[in-house]
Amino acid sequence: MSPASDLLASTLADADFHPRLAQQRRLYEAAKSAIHQQQLGAGNKLPSSRDLARDLGFSRNTVIAAFEQLAAEGYVTSAQGSGTYVANLPQLAFISKASVATGGEAEAQLSKRGNDITAFAAGARYEIQPFAPGEADFSGFPFKLWQRLQNRLWRDARTDLLDYGQSGGYLPLRQAITDYLRISRSVKVNVGQVLITAGTQQSLDLCAQLLADAGDTAWVEDPGYWGARRVFQACELALRPVKVDADGMSLSEDDLATDPRLIYVTPSHQYPTGVVMTLARRRELLDVAVRKNAWILEDDYDSEFRYTGRPLASLQGLDTDNRVLYMGTFSKVLYPGIKIGYLVVPNALIEPFKIALYDLQRPGQLMVQAALADFISLGHFTAHVRKIRQMFGARREMLRRTLATALTGQRARISSEESGLHLVVELPDHVDDTALEKLAMESGIHVRALSTYYLAPPVRRGLLVGYAYVTPEKITHYGKVLASVIQSGCAEVVPPTCAKWRSQ
Numbered sequence: 001m002s003p004a005s006d007l008l009a010s011t012l013a014d015a016d017f018h019p020r021l022a023q024q025r026r027l028y029e030a031a032k033s034a035i036h037q038q039q040l041g042a043g044n045k046l047p048s049s050r051d052l053a054r055d056l057g058f059s060r061n062t063v064i065a066a067f068e069q070l071a072a073e074g075y076v077t078s079a080q081g082s083g084t085y086v087a088n089l090p091q092l093a094f095i096s097k098a099s100v101a102t103g104g105e106a107e108a109q110l111s112k113r114g115n116d117i118t119a120f121a122a123g124a125r126y127e128i129q130p131f132a133p134g135e136a137d138f139s140g141f142p143f144k145l146w147q148r149l150q151n152r153l154w155r156d157a158r159t160d161l162l163d164y165g166q167s168g169g170y171l172p173l174r175q176a177i178t179d180y181l182r183i184s185r186s187v188k189v190n191v192g193q194v195l196i197t198a199g200t201q202q203s204l205d206l207c208a209q210l211l212a213d214a215g216d217t218a219w220v221e222d223p224g225y226w227g228a229r230r231v232f233q234a235c236e237l238a239l240r241p242v243k244v245d246a247d248g249m250s251l252s253e254d255d256l257a258t259d260p261r262l263i264y265v266t267p268s269h270q271y272p273t274g275v276v277m278t279l280a281r282r283r284e285l286l287d288v289a290v291r292k293n294a295w296i297l298e299d300d301y302d303s304e305f306r307y308t309g310r311p312l313a314s315l316q317g318l319d320t321d322n323r324v325l326y327m328g329t330f331s332k333v334l335y336p337g338i339k340i341g342y343l344v345v346p347n348a349l350i351e352p353f354k355i356a357l358y359d360l361q362r363p364g365q366l367m368v369q370a371a372l373a374d375f376i377s378l379g380h381f382t383a384h385v386r387k388i389r390q391m392f393g394a395r396r397e398m399l400r401r402t403l404a405t406a407l408t409g410q411r412a413r414i415s416s417e418e419s420g421l422h423l424v425v426e427l428p429d430h431v432d433d434t435a436l437e438k439l440a441m442e443s444g445i446h447v448r449a450l451s452t453y454y455l456a457p458p459v460r461r462g463l464l465v466g467y468a469y470v471t472p473e474k475i476t477h478y479g480k481v482l483a484s485v486i487q488s489g490c491a492e493v494v495p496p497t498c499a500k501w502r503s504q
Ligand SMILES: Cc1ncc(COP(=O)(O)O)c(C=O)c1O
Pocket: 134, 198, 199, 200, 201, 202, 225, 227, 266, 271, 299, 301, 328, 329, 330, 331, 336, 340, 341
């Protein structure tokens, strides 16, 4: 066996070396790593594919495919008849230093901002398990109908729908959203004020980029939505966590002593507690925004899921000073991958926002926007909302009943808020909700600890329990499992006599 075969064979014999990759890919990785670490230096000849296949016990095709991949990426050069050689890569000296430092992989050279953005990774996905908050069941999506609407558009060969989305998005969709917001959400809006974005994240990004400078302060609800915080942090804003109580965002004297440029709120259904901001607090916030010359960003992400009574009117509808930017999304009510949301801006901001939307994002997907416009204007959207509201409402009720029965006599309490896709099981404040989250995970259940949604030290403990993804057949079973996890968690930590509820 040649030294090169020997080297590659010993790397491949290590069961931890990329165990899940196919043989060809493992060989490619082994050779690449040897080249990076200069165990195979520039100009070294690799064994022939026939010899290497024999030495490793691989098929020759596997070796040839790995060599081809290495050649395509410039790691090796092959000349007909004379063999395969390690290439002379000028950047290799640099890469190899980084590789030594990081155990073989090239170090990611991120900016400071890049490092900050990626440090958190809250969106890292686990396998979806029962009660995962934020996950919905898409089995109710009207696939056939959607396909018909799309097909018709493609059949009509609308070349105008193949272009970038200019002027704030597809006009009939903006009109359909305008009508919907006026009627269902009491938003004061003309079609010109509605911009189609790729969802709330992008709406928030535009707001932060256009309305605030690095170092400016953003007030954010605490606990609150991590997605909004990530955007503000990436725009180098200073976050000021503002406490949320039973009436919504609650401004202290200390908060009022600061000067926010942006105020991010979810007044219809505070994320994640579900609290509805009272009228008095809404008026107070609007007054403060005027006094401070700040912009309010109203994220109305799931008002369609209100299970009793009419949806609440928006904060924007109360605004008489053009201080509120209102945003919504089709992520929850249709499906997240549709990547369509809307941003309603005051008149004075229409032009700058249109310019920035186009210059920064180059929006597109007009075909999808057009299908959605038809979906709404033909009445299918209202019917779909009604259907899934019923479906999720029934699941919520079933979960609530199961947990309420199983937790009778316990100090855990189910929050009473009546909307959204998750409910919150509130825990006595001595209970470590993150430990409970782990315990639940061991039982195959994915819930999230309320304390992890805080920037400041947590005021309340609890678990977010999503019910939208769990089928009714599973709710009762997993609900009982969850209840027993909660019981054991509450019992284990301190004796019951020490239990005390924290006031909000
Ligand atoms: C508070 C809040 N806002 C917005 C969104 C959705 O945003 P997007 O339109 O970017 O999918 C979510 C999704 O979980 C959310 O929880």
